[in-house]
Amino acid sequence: DMVVVNLYPFEETIAKTGVPKEEAIEQIDIGGPSMIRSAAKNFWSVTVVVDPTKYDVIVQEMIQHNGATTFSLRQTLAAQAFQKTSVYDGAIADYFEQLANEEVHSELLTAKSEIRLSKISDLRYGENPHQSAALYRTNHKQISGLAGATLLSGKEMSFNNYVDVEAAWQLVSDFETTAVAIIKHTNPAGVGLGTTAVEAYQKALATDPLSAFGGIVAFNCPVDAAAAQQVTKIFTEVVIAPEFDPAALEILKTKKNLRVLRIRPDEQSESLEYKQISGGMLVQTRDTHRLTRDMLVVVTAKAPSDEQIDALLFAWTVCKHTKSNAIVYARKDQTIGVGAGQMSRVDSVKIGAMRAQLPLEGSVLASDAFFPFRDGIDEAAKHGITAIIQPGGSVRDDEVIAAANEHGLAMVFTGIRHFKH
Incomplete structure (x- = not known):
């Protein structure tokens, strides 16, 4: 016997933007999964097919075996069938959990999480x-x-x-x-x-x-x-x-x-991101924070000009996507030097300047995390920068601010850190 089932397109339906709940639920297949599971359970004598891309393989085997399929193929197809219903049911469960979370404003990091990969x-x-x-x-x-x-x-x-x-x-x-x-x-x-x-x-x-x-x-x-x-x-x-x-x-x-x-520019990234560790998984929400002018706090005697603020916001955005410890020298529309992935922040300051192919004089500097000491400010000032953007929050912020003032630099705090590992 052979059972061939193509399930209702629930996954394809909910992948579309703005699909009404009623339309999505209408695409939940009830009888299909039952038939698939029943056929797969009886794979000794039943060939179950849930993937159209396997049709040619199955036809070729039937030609070779006088219209029959081998036990090995039936067992493989049964495994694929159970996997298919598992993914399908998981998609439905995720959809309803999402609906529930939206209604009660639940956190993304739920008590139980499953990752299904195809x-x-x-x-x-x-x-x-x-x-x-x-x-x-x-x-x-x-x-x-x-x-x-x-x-x-x-x-x-x-x-x-x-x-x-x-x-x-x-x-x-x-x-x-x-x-x-x-x-x-x-x-x-x-x-x-x-x-x-x-x-x-x-x-x-x-x-x-x-x-x-x-x-x-x-x-x-x-x-x-x-x-x-x-x-x-x-x-x-x-x-x-x-x-x-x-x-x-x-x-x-x-x-x-x-x-x-x-790539389709309207595709949204996953809300969560994962990092595997031995015996477990770290899960966090994505870093989607975007900085605006009104969020900046000027902490030095000199305030940045409008053009410097444009440059600072640009440098900050690039710094967000640079491996820590990250330092970015930039103008309002162009990076000048990038210091990435160093164990010491002052080394990132030095490397960013060393790698600069364009004049650093008049550029600004972004740091993905606070300066723990004033040495980073002193080093950056040697290269003629005019302004700095950083999160702030160091126990030595006063020393760092004093260093910026000594060098005549404008400096703003963001209150947001952008570590990237």
């Missing part, structure tokens, strides 16, 4: 060649976000490509104006803003042209031919954007190894 594809290898890896979609949702991005040209994406592209896309998505980020090992080599895509790209590239080689380029705007022409001048691993003009795509396709990804 494989999209195998990857060549993991972070290193000796590690195995695959790409999965999360929970009940349709393939979306970066996992659902369309590869328009180039080689298949690697594990490291996905990690770096995620960092790049999250960074440029934090800007409402035209922005471009060039990323290496999840850290920004350069970020630029502009009135056009090519202007923003050129500013990002100018920050650190050497480190941009082999990097990831993310645009938060459509890519035109002028921008594409610039991108192809140096070796680039991946370019990602919400859209590519036909002429731009033809230019990018001339680089056979360049991966060209199109």
Whole structure:
């Protein structure tokens, strides 16, 4: 016997924006899961099919075995069937839990949490060649976000490509104006803003042209031919954007190894993020905080000018997406130097200045966490910066503020920290 069932499209329905509760509930299949489970339970004599992509495999086996299927295949299909109903029921449970949470304003971090993953594809290898890896979609949702991005040209994406592209896309998505980020090992080599895509790209590239080689380029705007022409001048691993003009795509396709990804800009990130530890999982809400002018607290004798505030807010946003300890030197529309991932904050200050390819004189500085000592301020002042943005909150804030005043710097506190590990 054979049972073939395609369940009502509940998952696809709730993945759409603004679907009424009644419509979603109407797509909950009742009889289908029962038939699937019954057939799967009796896999000794019943072939259960829940995935249309398996039809060809099953037909070929039936041809080879005079219309029958093997025990091995039936057992494999039964496992897939139970997995299918488990994911389907889990999606329904998640949906109703979400409804309940919305009604009672419950916390996202509930007492029990399940993560269901469905494989999209195998990857060549993991972070290193000796590690195995695959790409999965999360929970009940349709393939979306970066996992659902369309590869328009180039080689298949690697594990490291996905990690770096995620960092790049999250960074440029934090800007409402035209922005471009060039990323290496999840850290920004350069970020630029502009009135056009090519202007923003050129500013990002100018920050650190050497480190941009082999990097990831993310645009938060459509890519035109002028921008594409610039991108192809140096070796680039991946370019990602919400859209590519036909002429731009033809230019990018001339680089056979360049991966060209199109992503839907309206896709929202998951509300929670996870980090695995031995024996458990750390779960936290995403860092979606966006700083505005009215949140800044001036703590020095000198207040920043409007142009300096623009530069400080820009530097702060880039710093948010840089590995701690993070220091970013910038102007209002361009990074000048980035010091990332150092164990000492003052070392990040030094490295950011050392890596600067453009004049530091007149730039501003952002720090993802407070300065524990005045040495970071003293070091930054050597390079002619004019203003600093940092969270504040150190027991030595008075000393740090005094140092800024001594050097004639404007400094603002945000009250928000942006550690990134």
